[in-house]
Amino acid sequence: MTGTLDAHVVVDHAGLDVRLTLRPGEVLAVMGPSGAGKTTLLDAVAGLTRLDGGHVDIGGDRLADASRHTPPSRRAIGLLGQDPLLFPHMTAVGNIAFAARSAGSSRADALALAEEWMPRIGLPDLGGRRPDQLSGGQRQRVALARALAARPRLLLLDEPFSSLDVLAAAQLREVVRDQLHGTTTIVVSHTVADAHALADRLLILEHGRISQEGELREVLAAPGTPFAQAVAASQ
Structure with a gap:
């Protein structure tokens, strides 16, 4: 919206x-x-x-x-800067799902939405990785998906x-x-x-x-x- x-x-x-x-x-x-x-x-x-x-x-x-x-x-309002500020203890999918949950989605729907985002940002097989296992560009892609998943x-x-x-x-x-x-x-x-x-x-x-x-x-x-x-x- x-x-x-x-x-x-x-x-x-x-x-x-x-x-x-x-x-x-x-x-x-x-x-x-x-x-x-x-x-x-x-x-x-x-x-x-x-x-x-x-x-x-x-x-x-x-x-x-x-x-x-x-x-x-x-x-x-979504804000994305130079530092993606991902939660280090969460996977890529977990970070995105957290944003969807914060916007009101159920746990199951948030997880499904996060899984859908991974191929959209060009990282279809990296959803289970934590931020320290991703490159800088990959972390920014996840941060973008997290920002947009919150609608x-x-x-x-x-x-x-x-x-x-x-x-x-x-x-x-x-x-x-x-x-x-x-x-x-x-x-x-x-x-x-x-x-x-x-x-x-x-x-x-x-x-x-x-x-x-x-x-x-x-x-x-x-x-x-x-x-x-x-x-x-x-x-």
């Missing part, structure tokens, strides 16, 4: 003041220099950082504003490919693209390859503010700041 995101994220200590609107199923790429506030933006939407002003609404539900803070566990209304990807080698990153991009299936998504990245592979729109964030936003091709064709020009030149 995905939904419209309507957010105005104000976090004073980070100097962040950003307005976001995403249609159901839309994928937005966020790029910007180091320290621009990209991770803080995701953390505020996810509920890991409190708002000093503005609001976060998903599907018309008010999750946060200056006086209200819905805990992350009750926001139905999030919004998926947040915080540079999930940056710790992988070039081949593993390219393969995981394909898996992500194939498995989003209309899930409303924000992907923070430092590479235009991620935006090209996944996003409908591109937002450039600089010094805690939006410096440019629009359809991906339009922004890259007419970059409005030196940073945006560097991004366009890196294609």
Whole structure:
């Protein structure tokens, strides 16, 4: 179940003041220099950082504003970063099933769903392995399946490919693209390859503010700041 995101994220200590609107199923790429506030933006939407002003609404539900803070566990938002943060004592299937159980599935249904996810992420025979028996790219695939198995209304990807080698990153991009299936998504990245592979729109964030936003091709064709020009030149 995905939904419209309507957010105005104000976090004073980070100097962040950003307005976001995403249609159901839309994928937005966020790029910007180091320290621009990209991770803080995701953390505020996810509920890991409190708002000093503005609001976060998903599907018309008010999750946060200056006086209200819905805990992350009750926001139905998936977050995947550079570290997959899998439970080390659980198998790959167990990690995915845990997410499905948290979303309300019965134990049997959660296990069946987790088993279905393994071939979808290209790991049909590795469901019984624990995280320390998987490569970095394999762990990220399991983490992606775990995030999506919880049926999030919004998926947040915080540079999930940056710790992988070039081949593993390219393969995981394909898996992500194939498995989003209309899930409303924000992907923070430092590479235009991620935006090209996944996003409908591109937002450039600089010094805690939006410096440019629009359809991906339009922004890259007419970059409005030196940073945006560097991004366009890196294609």
